[in-house]
Amino acid sequence: FRLDEPPLRTRIASVMAGREFVRATLLDERTLGALRRLEPLAPIHQAINLELVDLASRLLPGTMQVGCFDTAFHAAQPEHARLYGLPHEMAEQGIVSYGFHGLSYSHIASELNNRYGAAAGGRTIVAHLGSGASLCAMKAGVSHATTMGFSTLDGLVMSTRCGAIDPGILLHLLQDRKLSSDELAELLYQRSGLLGVSGISGNMQTLLASKDPAAMRAVDLFIYRVGREIGSLAAAIGGLDTLVFTAGIGEHAPAIRQSICEAAGWLGVALDKELNAHGEEMVSAPDSLVDVLVIPADEERAVAAELLGFEGKD
Template sequence: MAKKYLIINSGSASGKYSLYANEKELAYAHYEAGEQFVAQIRLGNQVENLTISKAEFDALLQHFLNKVLAANLLRTIEEIAAVGIRVVCPGIFFQRDRLIDHDFIEHLNTLAKNDPIHSQGLILSIENIKKILPAAQLTGVSDSYFHAKLPKTAKYYGLPKSDSDALEIFRFGYHGLSLESVTEKLPRLLGQMPEKTIICHLGSGASITALKNGKSLDTSMGFSPLEGLLMSSRVGDIDAGAIIYLGRQKGLDWEKLERYLYQQSGLLGLSDHSSDLRVLLGSEKSNDQLAVEAFVYRIVKYIGAYTAVLGGLDCLVFTGTIGERSSIIRARVCDKLKFLGIALDQAKNEAALAQDQSLESGSSPVKIAVIAVDENAIIFRHLRA
């Protein structure tokens, strides 16, 4: 019997699970939290779209395993030999793939003392996996490895260098697995990898990355996934002085301040009621419109800055749940970039939905593409390496 491999890719408001055997994906599930908890599950050639309960969303691993067992894609869970888990944590240790062993857990527990929001969820996830799959080998696949050779000018903050080096306060960058998928799929779509590319990974977590010949030159996320764009509930770029002032005025300790910036800000904070971009796009409320406009503004601002860093732009890529699905956001972004010569084909844009496709009109000197990334396939490849 062929060994089975489980892939777990947890995002800020989503979960993606895959089951592999003989280098083939047997099952896939994409779970999302929004106004409802929804899932699309593919078992062999059968696709099912369903709404699930909060209790089921809080136990996604068990939900997925129950589905693959019921479909006879697994006879028993003991057939799963190894598990690959996406790891989003700051630190040089976590900037490479690692076996989840005692040393890994020790580093994770150390991180948890000072940065619990990144590590606690992963610690609980690992404990749950070990409880359900005690015999499986677990590997943490780094989501920041793609940026490991970021130029020093982009890597360092304006802190005393000795402190940055001693405390490992660097701009690590994230969404690396998504970016790796783009760099594999984009040349197949265009015939080659463009020299100067900007990738917009837009989802609940969002980032912009500048690539020079397929390598990361700069990226909007930094030490943590908090920096950069306005996100569903994360603040994005903010003056450090404003954070100090905010904490003092509201009497927030570090833990409460962290939750405030990660879970109460962004689209949710500006609109004051929803982190779901789909809800905000359909609203006429002034705060909702402000949230959407600010979201687009930050994207355009980073694209402009990174075009300057790259010395021009050959290709603009949209990916991530919003980037792949929202023709409205793609159109609004591209409309503000006409000064770069960007010209979007409206018919192509409106027809593109989570599939690899070129979107530029014939007059556009800049290629525009939607790439449906497959992070799980990248995690599986890393797991098997």
């Protein structure tokens, strides 16, 4: 393209949009100011995304930029799925569960709609298992509950992030161990999860290849937490018709898929080991009461779909 051509549309995929932005949004001074105020909730991702916006503004002055948000997919959740047991005025101030990986879940919902029609797999749990990991419970392609909440630290054990943790531990670390807030943030985001538990690596492939018992300890914890959360989300949506694996671990670690499906066997999940080993899309056994699928993540496609919808509103 030439810089003297009509203004182009660029986009960012922002992990955190708070409660204000629930669809593709024009990035102007007001919206960018609001997004910068949300940086503390997603310190790994948000600042980088906003730096890219600033860079694009300098390189392509006058270009329209549009933000697509990872939290937006979960905006339709019922209020009780978003509240914490804190004074209600804090919820009104924005301390609620937002959920993340929404662009990935949006893509999966679209793929399920293509496969099943408007029912989109019925009562579905999607396991987005990568360096960052979460689960989402959907009904007919609409988010009803998810494991990440106010921040990207919540829920499952991840590569270097701790996942759900007793708040009393945080108080202990601050009050008794005298960690600073920066030290605590570094511990929870960078030195915990699979890396912290194993002391070896936060990479699942490395851990699966290791014979060190510490590596298996971390893998077992990961599988246990995913299996436990599947049970919780199945309760939230009243059962399970479809289980989908996506993202790096979900797509490329058959052994992890098998162990998770075994943990969810009580829900009627049964895996075909041969189909699973060969990475087919449908990997459930013929007698499984639950369809088990492996669908590659494609957040870029979800962003493109949002931008097309945004353009249609102009």
